[in-house]
Amino acid sequence: xxxxxxxxxDVVIVGAGLSGVGAAKHLQDRSPDRTYVVLEGRAAKxxxxxxxxxxxxxxxxxxxxxxxxxxxxxxxxxxxxxxxxLAYVNETAAENGIDPHIRYGHMVKRAxxxxxxxAWTVTAEVDGAPVRFxxxxxxxxxxxxxYASGYRPEFAGSADFKGQIVHPQHWPADLDHSGKKVxxxxxxxxxxxxxxxxxxxxxxxxxxxxxxxxxxxRPAEDPAAEWLKAKFKPMTAYRITRxxxxxxxxxxxxxxxxxPEKVKEQILGMVREKLGPDYDVATxxxxxxxxxxxxxxxxxxxxxxxxxxxxxxxxxTDHIERFTETGILLKSGQTLEADIIVTATGLxxxxxxxxxxxVDGAPVxxxxxxxxKGMMYSGVPNLASxxxxxxxxxxxxxxxxxxxxxxxxxxxxxxxxxxxxxxxxPGDEGDQDWLDFSSGYVQRSVHLxxxxxxxxxxxxxxxxxxxxxxxxxxxxxxxxxxxxxxxxKVRKAAVEKxxxx
Numbered sequence: 471x472x473x474x475x476x477x478x479x480d481v482v483i484v485g486a487g488l489s490g491v492g493a494a495k496h497l498q499d500r501s502p503d504r505t506y507v508v509l510e511g512r513a514a515k516x517x518x519x520x521x522x523x524x525x526x527x528x529x530x531x532x533x534x535x536x537x538x539x540x541x542x543x544x545x546x547x548x549x550x551x552x553x554x555x556l557a558y559v560n561e562t563a564a565e566n567g568i569d570p571h572i573r574y575g576h577m578v579k580r581a582x583x584x585x586x587x588x589a590w591t592v593t594a595e596v597d598g599a600p601v602r603f604x605x606x607x608x609x610x611x612x613x614x615x616x617y618a619s620g621y622r623p624e625f626a627g628s629a630d631f632k633g634q635i636v637h638p639q640h641w642p643a644d645l646d647h648s649g650k651k652v653x654x655x656x657x658x659x660x661x662x663x664x665x666x667x668x669x670x671x672x673x674x675x676x677x678x679x680x681x682x683x684x685x686x687x688r689p690a691e692d693p694a695a696e697w698l699k700a701k702f703k704p705m706t707a708y709r710i711t712r713x714x715x716x717x718x719x720x721x722x723x724x725x726x727x728x729x730p731e732k733v734k735e736q737i738l739g740m741v742r743e744k745l746g747p748d749y750d751v752a753t754x755x756x757x758x759x760x761x762x763x764x765x766x767x768x769x770x771x772x773x774x775x776x777x778x779x780x781x782x783x784x785x786x787t788d789h790i791e792r793f794t795e796t797g798i799l800l801k802s803g804q805t806l807e808a809d810i811i812v813t814a815t816g817l818x819x820x821x822x823x824x825x826x827x828x829v830d831g832a833p834v835x836x837x838x839x840x841x842x843k844g845m846m847y848s849g850v851p852n853l854a855s856x857x858x859x860x861x862x863x864x865x866x867x868x869x870x871x872x873x874x875x876x877x878x879x880x881x882x883x884x885x886x887x888x889x890x891x892x893x894x895x896p897g898d899e900g901d902q903d904w905l906d907f908s909s910g911y912v913q914r915s916v917h918l919x920x921x922x923x924x925x926x927x928x929x930x931x932x933x934x935x936x937x938x939x940x941x942x943x944x945x946x947x948x949x950x951x952x953x954x955x956x957x958x959k960v961r962k963a964a965v966e967k968x969x970x971x
Contacts (some may be wrong), residue, residue, distance in 0.1 A: 479505045481879070482592050482605040484823060486510035486572050487517020489856040489868045490611035491559050492538050494568045496869070499540070500876035503883070507603065508568070509594055511577035511823075512617065515563060519556040521617060524638040524812075525647075526667030527552035530659045530768045534695060534711040535719070535863035538562065542708035544699075548692040549770040576601065581608055583829045583851055587967060588888035588960040590852065606888060609875060610855040611868075612823035621816040621914070627792035627799075633809045638664065639817070645810070647672050653798060653806050655790070656814030657683040659767050664814060666773035669782035676806055677785045678798065682757045683767050684737050687744060690770035716866065716934050723762055723861045723932075730760035737761060744775035754785040762861060819915035822855055840900045841920040842892035842950065843941065844930040845871045848920075851891040854878075859932055866934045874941040881946045882953065889955035892927075898950070900928050927951075 481501075483493050486508050497506055514520050519527075528551045529536050536555075537543040541562055545554060563569050576594040583590050592603045620639035628635060636645060638660050648671040654661050657679035669675040694714065698707035726733045741755045757764075769775065777783035788800040797808040827834040829850060839847040844867065845854045856871050858864025878890050900923030903916050923929050927950050931937055947953060 476591075476602040476604055477507070478589075478604045479507045480605065481506040481607045481609055482590070482603055483508045483609045483611055484578050484592075484825075485517060485611035485613065486515035486563075486574075487611065487613060488519065488536075488555075488559055488865060489613070489858075490517070491515065491563045491568055492865065492868055493609055493611050493856065493872045493875070494571060495538070495540060495562065495566050496872035496876055498566065498568075500873060501879045504879060506571060508572040509576040509578055509592070509603070510572055510574050511594075511612075513574050515572060515574075516556045516559050517613060519552050519559060522552060522639065522641070523643065524641040524660070524664060526663045528663055528770070529555060530663075530765075531863040532692065532715050533558075534692070534708065535715050536865050537708075537712075538865060539712075539869040542704045544704060546696065547690045548695060549688065549690045549768065578612070578823060578825050580826045581828075581853075582831075583827075583853075585830050585851070585889065585955065586960075587964040588852070588955045589964070607852045607854075607875070607879060610822045610853070612855075614819055614857060615817035616820040616824065619818060620813075621818045622813050623815055625790060625793050625813075627794060630795050631793045631797075631808075631811065632795045633797075633811065635811045635813060637813050637815075647810055649673050650809040651797075651807050652676070652810045652812065653678050653808040654812040654814050655679075656812075656816070657681065657767075658814065658816065659765070661812075661814040662767040662769060662774055664812060665783050666769075666777040668812075669777040672782070674781075675777070675783045676808075677783065678790070678800075678806060679754075679785065679787050680789055682753075682755050682787060683764065684734075684757055684761050685741060685755060685767045685769055685774065686737060687740060687769045687772050687775065716862070719862050720933065720935065726761040733761045737766075741775075744772055745778060749778075754787050765860065819918070821918050827853075836920050837918055839920045840892075840894055840898065840928045841922050841930065843874070843927045844922075844937075845874065846892045848892050848894045848898075848928075851889050859934070861932050862934060867937065870934075870937050870941045877941075877946050878951075885953060886957050887953045887955060888957050888960045889953065891952050891954070892950055893952045894928075895950065898923055898928055900924065902929075 481497060481504050483490050483506060490508055494508055497504060529549060532548040533543040533550045534548060575596055578592060578594045580593040581590050589604045589606055590608045594601045620637045622637050647668055650672055652668055652672045652675045654664050654675060655678050661677055662685060665675050665677045695711040698710055738751055738756060742751050788802050791799045791801045798806045821836050834850055836847060839849060842848060854875050856868045858867045882890060900921040902922045927948060
């Protein structure tokens with residue numbers, strides 16, 4: 471028995487995080503004739519920025535590009551802390567009247583497309599009971615990882631450890647690390663954030679890594695942005711700073727791809743400058759891969775390096791033999807004493823929130839589809855997902871995706887057609903991984919994701935300027951996107967189905 475009668479909306483947005491709130495704002499501005507609802511599985515909006523509560527939680531991208539294109543970031547810190555980003559998302563929802571459209575505690579479990587009525591039936595779970603919605607377009611803004619649990623490998627002897635083991639995705643609100651010995655397992659963005667923050671009050675914090683990551687220091691505040699704020703109106707200053715950072719990021723990424731050894735030399739030179747000539751940079755900060763084969767870690771205001779130089783933190787590069795009652799025994803024979811062990815070992819990736827999808831009764835296997843413009847899927851009608859860049863800020867691509875979805879909706883309104891489907895044509899082959907990243911969390915799950923092709927529109931550019939031209943100014947009716955199903959026919963079929971029911 472259903473918890474409520476089926477409701478219909480033109481658009482269902484899944485997820486009320488940074489992407490979902492942005493999608494609602496874009497929809498209101500660009501396709502104001504469409505009704506919509508936002509289904510959020512948790513009890514609060516904000517997504518990542520509400521879920522993660524570990525010490526020092528912050529962005530690893532500057533807020534002039536992680537912020538929305540339509541809302542200037544006004545705070546001084548460009549590398550912002552989690553609570554500030556959450557406040558920014560909440561403020562965006564409140565000032566644009568988005569809050570009344572959000573349904574909390576609605577965990578989407580399934581979506582079924584019916585071509586006859588050109589509609590999705592979306593089944594969500596509310597307090598254990600199913601609730602159904604129908605919509606003409608489904609926009610998934612649920613992120614790319616599982617909110618249920620983070621990735622935590624099995625460590626031999628973990629049951630023997632007498633202290634506390636914590637994963638950053640499930641941080642206890644009452645955890646007190648003051649005066650304690652802490653070992654943080656990991657070398658990614660989370661570990662690099664946690665170590666200097668915990669080191670402020672802990673007895674000592676050790677970052678234990680199997681292999682190093684590229685770490686880049688950057689000021690938390692952007693002097694150029696602050697100068698522009700003093701000279702121009704907020705939106706003008708924001709746009710200039712946004713493009714400055716976009717172009718610098720693109721230039722750095724291109725250099726990393728074309729001259730990896732030169733970029734590697736520059737990064738390691740900066741680390742040596744911060745840590746001094748006697749520090750073993752070769753062991754602890756020199757990865758075996760090239761820059762941007764994995765995402766770089768950002769250190770604002772040298773905080774990690776300062777913690778190491780001050781003796782409050784240290785880095786150990788080794789493999790774990792087993793946990794002991796009092797810490798961790800390494801394969802080298804060294805023992806790390808610990809009161810608290812933090813397993814900053816990554817995320818579990820998830821395709822479209824882990825929901826099941828079917829088109830006209832046939833289950834959709836996304837791993838067998840091709841990604842269309844990095845946001846839609848071959849053979850799957852009226853479905854888009856928001857997925858950010860791997861080499862730049864998430865919201866840069868999310869904003870472009872939202873605007874493009876509105877272009878699709880408006881095109882269907884103008885043409886009187888109800889369905890848009892990316893369709894593979896002869897020669898549209900694809901066997902390349904959707905995410906071209908060697909990071910462990912990606913490699914563990916990449917087989918679940920769609921593939922990409924060798925050419926547009928099936929190839930992802932990972933290039934904001936190129937995507938801007940394609941998604942904002944390129945043709946919507948490009949041959950690969952097939953528009954069908956006249957609205958008049960769909961309405962008739964919907965009426966007949968309702969009468970039959």
